[in-house]
Amino acid sequence: MARPPLPIGTWGNIRTEKLGPNRYCARARFRDYDGKTRDVEATGTTGPAATRALKEKMRDRATPNDDEITRDTHVSTLANLWIEEITAEERVAPQTINKYETSLRTAILPALGNLRIREAGVGRLDKFLREVATDRPSAAKNAKVVLGQMFALAVRRGALTTNPVRETGRLRKPRRTVRALETEHLEGVRSAIRQWQQPTPGKPGPRHTGDLADIVDLMLATGARIGEILAGRWEDADLGTEQPTVTICGTIVYVKGKGFFRQEWTKSDAGYRTVVLPRFAVGMLLARKLNAADNPHDAIFASRRGTWLSPQNVRRQWRQARADTGLEWVTPHTFRKTVATLIDKEADTDSAAAQLGHGSKEITKKHYIVKPALAPDSSHILEQLGASPTTTSP
Structure with a gap:
């Protein structure tokens, strides 16, 4: 009966041989991770030292191969x-x-x-x-x-x-409370932007444009991501119909060596969507189109040089505008959460998810909708837990 093979990654008997003064060699048969059994040896100044060296060598042994990646690769x-x-x-x-x-x-x-x-x-x-x-x-x-x-x-x-x-273990996920803008916050946002856009006497550099206010309005009107808003083209907006719409069909991305450019698809398949615009956004876009300079990308929001605006620059402008206003917690993503929370409150979560371009309403519910502080009215059910009325005798 044939001897069974060694298990993968193990070795047989270790044999020690004296090679000369203070020089010993330890050998063993080792079954490599490719299934082949090979002779492995190591030397030391004593027999036990050679055995220890051999065991360490087999413990860290990599399967011989022609690949550029081995266990010793950094x-x-x-x-x-x-x-x-x-x-x-x-x-x-x-x-x-x-x-x-x-x-x-x-x-x-x-x-x-x-x-x-x-x-x-x-x-x-x-x-x-x-x-x-x-x-x-x-x-x-x-x-x-x-x-x-x-x-x-x-x-x-x-x-x-x-x-x-x-x-490795599961990483801790910090609990984050979803926070959306209330009416007074919205007024504070618009006031901060108006103040920031005012020219400052003696300050060098070009005057701030009205882009930031319009970008924020369009984010509040659509619930779109900032990159999706900045990728908007006039051909994507249909403002002349009874229900004016804008189609979200791209996003601005950055690639090293290429810079910022328009990616011709959204973050996910569900992100490709057409949304109906509220009146305040239609008015803003019509006024903007009336005064817009031509640019090679047909961009709704273009830089002075006619290039795509970068999300990083818009975020920087908003940080400058909100400074010392008590609105430091408000980011461009907060506008997206505000849209989701309002639609969920007035309609339902499915509508909120569709507006934001989410494939699952669970994502919308967990990360974008403010949880209500008031629990559903179950008082009529809980009435059963009250004490029974006492009966008084005549």
Whole structure:
């Protein structure tokens, strides 16, 4: 009967041989991770030292192959190879690759880049992710996505048998209270923008345009993301019908080396939508079209040079406008939450989700709608828990 093969990653009897003064060799048969059994040896100044060296060598052994990724490959090298692969495949959007590279540059490589793949075990990766999550939960989440895909590449290339990132613990998700604008807040927003747009005597530079006020109005009229608003073209707006509409069909993105440009699709399939405009937005757009200068992109909001406006610049302008107004908590995404909360209150969650371009109303409900402070009226049900009326005798 044939002897059963060694289990993968294990070795047989260790044999020690003296080679000379203070020089010993330890040998064993080791079954590699590709299923083949090979002779492995190590030397030391004594027999026990040679045995220890051999055991360490087999513990950290990588399967012999012609691939450029092995267990001894540095994490920084693995990161570069992974970025090259996903870039060549063209299945990941360029702006997403930029986000991955930022995570690598700012978080992952400074902490883990000099490690070899075999040294990046579950415990070490888990500790790293939790340390990042202490102050930057979103950065930790991005880092976990990047590391998971990197080490998946190492598994596919035979350098690892399992992906250690999968065994790390779940990251803490900070509880965030959804906050939307009330009527008094809206007036404060518009007042802050009007004040910011006023010319300042003696201040150098071009005068502020009316773009910020119009952008905020269109965000409140549609619930669209800031990138979707800035990607709007006049051909996407139909203002001459009984129900004027605008079609959300693109977004402004940034790619390193290319700058800001209009992406011809939205964040998700559900994001491609046509929304009916309220009267205040129709009036604003008609007035804007009357005075708009031509630009090569047919953009509703274009820079003085006729280029697409960047979301970062608009966010910076809003931060300047809201300074010292008590509105520091209000971001462009707050306008989106305000739209969702109002539609949910006056109509339903399905309508709010459709307006925002969400594929699932659960996302809208969890992240965009302010929870009501008043519970549903169940007083008639709870009446059953009251004390029975006492009967008085005549």
